[in-house]
Structure formats: C-alpha cells, structure tokens
Amino acid sequence: MKKYFITGLLVWVPLTITVWVLQLIVGTLDQSLLLLPEPWRPEKLIGFSIPGIGAIITLLVVLLTGIVAANYFGLRLLRLWEKLLTQIPFVKSIYLSVKQVSDTLFAPNGQAFRKAILVQYPHPGSWTIAFQTGVPSQEVAAHLEGEHISVYVPTTPNPTSGFFLMMSRSSVVELEMSVDEALKYIISMGVVVPEKPAPVIKR
Known part of the structure; x- marks a missing residue:
C-alpha cells in the first residue's frame, strides 16, 4: 500500500x-481588467x-506594445514618453x-544571469x-583588493528573492550547467540534479 501511495503522490x-x-x-x-472602465469589462x-x-x-497588449515600439514612429513616441x-x-x-535593470536582464546580448x-x-x-x-562599479572596485564580480545568491525555493554580494573571482567556481538547470536545482532544493554534460572527445 505504501508503494502505491507514494507512486500516487509522485x-x-x-x-x-x-x-x-x-x-x-x-x-x-486577470487583475489587469480592473484598469478598464467598468462598462468595458x-x-x-x-x-x-x-x-x-x-x-x-495583457499578453496581447505587451505584444502590440513591442510591435509598435520596434518601428521608427513607435520608437520616437517611446522616447518622447520617457523624456x-x-x-x-x-x-x-x-x-x-x-x-536600467530590465534592460540589463532582458537584453538579448546582456550578460546578467548568463553564468551559474x-x-x-x-x-x-x-x-x-x-x-x-x-x-x-569603478568606485566600489577601488576599495576592493583583486578582481571581484557581482553575484546574486537566490533563496530556495523562491529564487526571486536573494542576496547581492561582491566576491573575489578566485573564490568562486564556474559551473558548466546552464542557468535554467541551475534554477531547477535551486527551486527543487537539490532534488532535481542537472545531468552531467557528456565529455568532449578530442581527436
């Protein structure tokens, strides 16, 4: 019975x-509907x-905003709004x-959260x-000895909260696992172990 119960839980x-x-x-x-006038809901x-x-x-509005902002007139309108x-x-x-934070996180060529x-x-x-x-930053780095990197340490099982640290580059270990694999590992509290990448055969 215990075996079947655990299987059902899984x-x-x-x-x-x-x-x-x-x-x-x-x-x-769905709460975005509250922004509409009541007769339009x-x-x-x-x-x-x-x-x-x-x-x-909401998804359609975001998509349409991206389409509009991607063309010349939309970009000028966006700059006017930002101004x-x-x-x-x-x-x-x-x-x-x-x-600045969103541009860094979501830019296709950005380096934020690109390395576990x-x-x-x-x-x-x-x-x-x-x-x-x-x-x-240069001001902060001037007070630190050696080369340092900015590090985000997420909490478990909610990785959206965490701690911002500046650590010596020599004190950290770069991992081969992807950011997605690392997030799964963190959210699962170590239960979902990333697969070890296949060794590269040198010829």
Whole structure:
C-alpha cells in the first residue's frame, strides 16, 4: 500500500503544484481588467466572467506594445514618453533605475544571469549555487583588493528573492550547467540534479 501511495503522490504533487502556479499567474494577470472602465469589462458586456481573459489581453497588449515600439514612429513616441517621465523628479529616479535593470536582464546580448557559479555562503565551508550578474562599479572596485564580480545568491525555493554580494573571482567556481538547470536545482532544493554534460572527445 505504501508503494502505491507514494507512486500516487509522485503523480499528483507535480500536477497540483503546476496547476496552482498557473492559477496564480493567470489570476494575477486577470487583475489587469480592473484598469478598464467598468462598462468595458467582460462581465458587464457579456454578463459573466471569463477566467483567463485578462491574461490574454495583457499578453496581447505587451505584444502590440513591442510591435509598435520596434518601428521608427513607435520608437520616437517611446522616447518622447520617457523624456516626459524624466521631467518628474521622484518618478525619474524610480523609472530610470527600473529601466536600467530590465534592460540589463532582458537584453538579448546582456550578460546578467548568463553564468551559474558555486560560491561559499553564508560562511566558509558552506556552498551554494549563485549567478554572476556583472562586476562592481569603478568606485566600489577601488576599495576592493583583486578582481571581484557581482553575484546574486537566490533563496530556495523562491529564487526571486536573494542576496547581492561582491566576491573575489578566485573564490568562486564556474559551473558548466546552464542557468535554467541551475534554477531547477535551486527551486527543487537539490532534488532535481542537472545531468552531467557528456565529455568532449578530442581527436
């Protein structure tokens, strides 16, 4: 009985968690409908609510924004909008900071989160997986001895929170596993072990 029960758990636990995560994402995106005037909302137009319609609308808006911003006139409009935002003192600091981070993270040629590394944290002798995000600024590097890198140490099982550290390059170990494999390893708390890459045969 125990064997069958565990087998059933192995089937239902991943499925349940996957459905729960999808419901959380769709439910969050559905909140975008609250931005619409009440007469324009689906429940007012057709008489009932459609789960997921807000998520679809959000994705379409993001896609259309990307299409518009990719052409000449859209780019000029975007620059005009950014120029307007940068004229507002408090909004300027927030917008520019967030934009710089998002450009770094999502740029196709960016180097953020492009490399998984092994670091000693939170104390020597205790190792964890982290991600290299760049290098310290010139001002900070001037106070550090030797070459250092900027490191993000994610928490488990939620990698969206973590710690930003600056560590000596010689004290970290570069890993061959991809960023996706490293994230799975972290989220699963070490249960999902990345496969070892096949050795390269030299001829």
